[in-house]
Structures are given as structure tokens and as C-alpha cells.
Amino acid sequence: MNEMGDFLAVSTIGSAIFAIIMAIVSIVAFWKIFSKAGFSPWMSLLMLVPVINFIAFLYLAFADWPALKNQSQFIERPLE
Secondary structure (H helix, E strand, C coil), X not given: CCHHHHHHHHHHHHHHHHHHHHHHHHHHHHHHHHHHHCCCHHHHHHHHCCCHHXXXXXXXXXXXXXXXXXXXXXXXXXXX
């Protein structure tokens, strides 16, 4: 192989390894976020699917989190 072919092979392999590492880090992060919000952590796998990941992100942002359902009873209300 020539020098340019070697460079392309190494850069392609490096890019693939970087993409896999970033996917793993993202899945672990969203796994924790979905768990803390009270949703199934398996929903973090939706973040790997294009377009669906955006919809799942919006759902996470605007849905009522099950983990916060019972928290409203602990909020102190001012006495009237």
C-alpha cells in the first residue's frame, strides 16, 4: 500500500473506534438520566436510532417524570 492508503486506513479505523467509544459513553449517560427520571433505562438505547433519538429526547424533556410524582407532597406551602 502507498502512504496515502495507509493514512486512510488508520484514520478510518481511528474514526470507527472513536465513534464506538462515544456511543458507549452516550448510552451510559442516558441510561443514568432515564433511571434517575424514573423511566426504564432501556430507553437509552433509543438514542442510537436517528430521528427517534430526537423524539425520545423531547419526550424526556417535556414528560412528567415518574421519579418526581411523589415529590410534590414534600414541598412546603406557605400558610394562609
